[in-house]
Amino acid sequence: MISIFRKIRKSFFTNKASNYLLYAIGEIALVMIGILLAVQVNHWNEKRKQDKQLKVILKTVRADLVTDTLRADGIITFYDSINKYSTKIINKEYNTNSIDKCLMCRSLTTLYQPFIIQDKGYNMLKNFEELETIEIDSLQNNILQFYKTMTDILGQSNEFIKSETLRNLDYYKNKDWFVDWMQGRFTDEMKVYFGNSVDYRNRVAANYILASQNHANFVRAHKRSAKELITSIDNRLEAD
């Protein structure tokens, strides 16, 4: 190949200007090929670096999802455990005489567990999408959509149950038995209120709907989707 080029170049060693022009065009073409090659190599290198960065981000997202799943397990267990007491209060299974046997029953409306999701990987992925102009594949899209939806839903749900719990606590604060309730004692007034009042049943029912049903279901949905995403990320990381 090199000898062919040499022959061509030697053939240009004539004194004609047209030959010089041809030679010049050949040289320019070679320089252009050289620059294009450099651009291509640079492109490959950039892509390799982007893939490496994306892999790190996916690993971070995966770690976040695993942490979230563990936290979700705890929250689901918590709400499952208080659900049975809420149902008993709603179904009037306790009365003034038997309510003191259920220590948990008087705290049903003042307990809540917010679900704060880990968003370090999500933020990294968002910044990565903004910085890089590479195509967004389905996995990245799924992760972004999942976090966008879940952040909004869980944020609102956390706010709802927090305000409901604080409202209940404010209401109890005005009761004479508030200090006894806080210190874990059971007075007769408390037995009447927790065991027999419609107001407390309504509060428990509202809390049951907001926290045990809605909030816990959102957490369950998050856990389900997070597990699917973890599997997808694992498949992607294994494939690379």
Added chain:
Amino acid sequence: MSGFDIVMVIAVILCARLGVRLVLKYRKMKQDQKKQ
């Protein structure tokens, strides 16, 4: 040094080399013409 900078350096080197080669070749062509 970013990837784009490296490409620019390569491009400048190649263009400079092209310029030198073209000028040298032109001078050589002129000298040959004078000899003839």
